[in-house]
Amino acid sequence: MGILDEDVARVREATDLVALAGEHLALKRIGRRYTGLCPFHTEKSPSFTINPELGVYYCFGCQARGDAITFIREVEHLDFVEAVERLSARAGITLRYDDASFSKERARKQRLHEAVTESIGFYHRLLLDDDEAGGARRYLRGRGFDGDAVRKFSLGFAPDSYDRLSVHLQQSKFSRDDIVAAGLAFVNKSNRLQDSFRARLMFPIWDGRGEAVGFGGRTLTDQGPKYKNSAETPIYHKSRLLYGLNWAKGEIVARGEVVLCEGYTDVMAFHLAGVPNAVATCGTALADDHFAILKNLARKITLAYDADAAGQAAAERCYTWEQRFEVQFQVADLSKGRDPADVWKDDPAELARAVGDATPFLEFRIDRLLDAADIVGLEGRARAAEQAAALIGEHPSDLVRDQYVMSLAGRLDIDADRLRSAVARSRAGERQTLRERDPEDGRSGTGPAPGQAVDRRELDALRWAIHAPEIVGSRIDAAMFADPLARTAFEALAGADEFLDAIGGSAPEVAALIERLAVEDPEASGEDQETLVRHVVVNLVDASSRRLLESMLRTGDERSPALKALIDVLVSERDAGDWKAAEVAAEQLVGWQTDVAEWR
Ligand SMILES: [Zn+2]
Structure with missing residues (x-):
């Protein structure tokens, strides 16, 4: 049941995965692959990789994998049919279904989008030409928005009438059901259609794909609430909408930053002031759902609320979001008590400057405190x-x-x-959040004290064991690791056939270390992999041998001079640049370590 298989295959073939993924994350070409920060898990170095020839992706960090359809499904939280529909629209392919009900549901949503689009045009023409819209035009001019701005953002005017839009839509062959379902009108007591918006300045809202979904309307009288938004409909979900995202999406991805404001005119002001990555929530506070969209686009979130509102933004929630979604909040310092649209009217350059000079949330709050x-x-x-x-x-x-x-x-x-x-x-009363290592785990007498960070060289060796197991395989031995956690992780990796098995079969702490290292690239400096692995082995053995020597010296072990001599060979060969000879010395040292471990 669903879309015909051959149409699914056509859509898959017609979709360029690199172009598609590029709309959601910044991609960098490396050889024949493309990599970027994974949209499915939070990471700091790119482990999301695309093979453009095969049209598939794989993430070394979270093992997300698939093709263009899987990608769009997961990134936009769609079901299979929706995902194929999304891609078919991009590729200009008309789909055929093996069940009529699918076609019907899709066609219905399409009609609702069309009804909203028709209403945008209707309201827009009224704002431009209608006598009744004089007050709306004056209001806009007073806020510094001219005809070009009105056209750029397709602003409109809802007249003070019961049913002017409804009548127009019915004349345009839209059914009563569709008009009501699109949230444009409701059925009143006398069973007649009555327009949802009256005497309001209209801000049309599109979703991130550019489909018209609804309106925000600002009152021009003193009647009713200042702002009114479309009701929830099959196409309008306020908690998942960001005003301006249709225009801003590309810039948000390109800049890795989204400017978040509170009002429609604020978004307009930023765009007109040359800050095209600004969006606003639609009549609702910023909430978890918005991050489902935002975290895939940018990590940096600049709050451009008026200064008082920004200072009062709930700190606890911001910090929670920062941790949960690995985003970073900063605050654009706008003149006190003024919203961005007001600032723009007086000095457009101040908006760009305020965003450029934005400070981290906590710094902003401390500055404000000290200023006062x-x-x-x-x-x-x-x-x-x-x-x-x-x-x-x-x-x-x-x-x-x-x-x-x-x-x-x-x-x-x-x-x-x-x-x-x-x-x-x-902070009294709060729990200590620092992760402490289980003392039971400290098996090695020569290892670092519990809680101490794992040696950088050992971490790098583990990275190689994850990223290039075929090269590392026989060259690195568990005995080279002094840190018990690193050693256990290495043993898990060496003992598993598949990377996933190494994670699945390990204690949470070990799995966490492996997963973390899997999304980090090994330290590389332009040399070939063979040489790099040789460096890793030599440095690793150097470190572990010195620790062994120290403990032997402490216990007065008579073999320590021989060990010291061998370490000196390794060091002098390495310093002379002969890494191959250094590795031979390293291999002998590993033999030493294994022997000593057995004797004890
Ligand atoms: Zn991932």
């Missing part, structure tokens, strides 16, 4: 420090908190430790 505080006197300074410490205490990352503590200590000329304890007090 009296920090000249001793007591005022202490009070400001106490309040700022409370703001810092809300941030979930101890590293970030400490950075702010240091900076604030300098700014207020207050002892950093005093400030640190003020932050700690404000």
Whole structure:
């Protein structure tokens, strides 16, 4: 049941996966592949890879894989049929269905889009020409928007009439059902169609694909709420819409940043001021659903609310979003108490500047606090420090908190430790979030103390074991790893046939380390892989041998001079640039380590 198989195949063939994926993430060509940051999991270095010849993708980080249809399904949360329909529309292919009900559902949504499109044209013509729209035109001019802006954003005017739009749509052969289902009118008590919007300035809303879905209407009288939006319909889901996304999508991806404002005129102002990556929520606060769209497009979210609103934006939610979706909030510092559209009218350049100078959320809040505080006197300074410490205490990352503590200590000329304890007090009761290693796991006597970071060279060796297991295979041995966690991870990788088995069969902590390293590239510096792996082996063995030597010296082991001599060979060959000879020494050292481990 669904779309005919041969049509699905035609759509698959006609779709360029690189072009399609490029609309959702920035891709970089590397040899014959394309890579980018994976849209299906959060990562900092690209592990999402496309093979354009085969038309398939694979993510080394989360193992997401598939073709163009899978890609669009997962990235836009569609079912199979919707995904094929989306791609067929792009490729200009008309689909045939083996069940009439599918065609009907699709055709119905299409009619609703058409009814909204027709209404946009109707309202737009009224705004441009109708006598009754004089007030709306004056309002727009007063806010600095001219005829070009009206045309660019297809603004419209809903007249103060019961049914002018409904009559027009019915004359244009739209059925009562469709008009009502599209949220353009409702059936009133006398069983007649009555327009949903009256005496309002109309902002048409398109979804991210560019399909017309509804309206936001601003009142021109003092009647009713200031803004009114389309009701939820089969095509209008306010929690999943961002006004302006149809225009901004490409720029958001290209810049890796989205400017988020609160109102329709704010979005217009930013676009006219040369900041084309601005969008706004549609009559609803920013919520989890919006991130389903945003996190696939950009990691940096610049809040361009008026300064008071931005300062009050719930810190806790922002930090939660930052962690959950790996996005980063910053705040554009607009003149106090003014929204972007007002700023634009006076000085368009200030908008671009405010976005360019945006500061991280916490920094913005501290700046505002200190700007308002009296920090000249001793007591005022202490009070400001106490309040700022409370703001810092809300941030979930101890590293970030400490950075702010240091900076604030300098700014207020207050002892950093005093400030640190003020932050700690404000966090009192919160659980320590630092992950601590299970002491049971510390099996190796020569390994680093629990909680200590894994050696950088060991991490790199693991990366190679993940990314190029065929090369690393026999060259690296578990005994080379001093860190018990790294060693267990290596054993899991070496013992599994498939990468996924290594993760599946491991303890959560080990699996997490492997997964993390899988999305990171091994350290590479332009040499061939063979040489690079040789570097890894030599450096790894150098480190583990020195640790072995240290422990032998501590226990007065009589074999330590022989071990030291062998390490010296490795070092001198390496320093002379003969990595091959250094690797021979390394192999002998591995033999040593294995023997010593057995003797103990
Ligand atoms: Zn991924």
